[in-house]
Amino acid sequence: MTTVKLPSDELLRRRRARNWALGGVLLAFVLLFYLVTIVRIGLSP
């Protein structure tokens, strides 16, 4: 018989917050790379 310890609500809340933050960062990077690409294309002769 194995006893499995479930994560506490606090740990789950932190994981959810990390996931949202990581999602936001990834989205921001997509936007950033898009903007950089547009600017660099515009600057190229």
Place this chain on the structure above:
Amino acid sequence: MSVTDTTTPDLLAPGGLSAASVGDYWALLKPRVMSLVVFTGFVGYWMAPGHLHPVLASVAILCIALGAGASGAINMWYDRDIDAIMHRTRLRPIPAGRMTPEEALAFGVILAVGSVILMGLAVNPAAAGLLALTILFYVFVYTVWLKRSTPQNIVIGGAAGAFPPMIGWTAVTGDIGLPSLALFALIFFWTPPHFWALSLYRSGDYERAGVPMLPVVAGLRETKRQILVYTLVLWPVSIAPYFLHIAGPAYLATAIAMSLGFTWLAIRVCRAQGDGAARRMFRFSLLYLFVLFAALLVDRVPA
């Protein structure tokens, strides 16, 4: 198999689930140090002759911030043993047990590599190379080599903190100019009196952790003398931007006034017995750098 419906009694993560919060990751970046780095990096960009598209300039500043944060995270990974001993650092995410060392290292390395690649792709290879050099210098030369081996750790290691305005400058021009070296020198010679003022009233912490800061190795008297020497060395360095024609008379007046204040406080530190003068010197050192770089920002002489 039975599943016991109990929650963890502390913040240790069961089943590999990280206990770190978003705030812990933010703390790894050393946000207060990062804010000064971003500010000086921005001034370097602002002072440089030439033009950089605002989006690319923002990316350059972001990369400087991420690179500084990455250095801080890797530093916290390497120094986790002494951070747990020192009063000032014992509540950082790793020694406090909220984050594993591996998480911190991975976070730092990803940010370091990502910031350099982004700088290279978006801005220019010279700025990316300088950013990589800064991160490598801070991690390997300061953190791994000098910090635990010599009382000159923050003198030589201070170069890492002095690079950001040079990176900002290089982001615009594509090369390292003499004026950017003046901005580098300003932070480089400011670092020893800044850190030694702090270490005067934190020497017990450093001694317990075995970090050979100057007050621990050479004593308080010699540290105070060195603080005064570096404060005097800062005089020609602080007024150099005026004579290099990158800043105007308002900057010169500000630099003289702030250097007078800094020197006066250094003399007070030399004469004082308690911690009060060192604490005032440390606080003023932050103001000194901020005001001088703000004056550069305001009284820039266009190329």
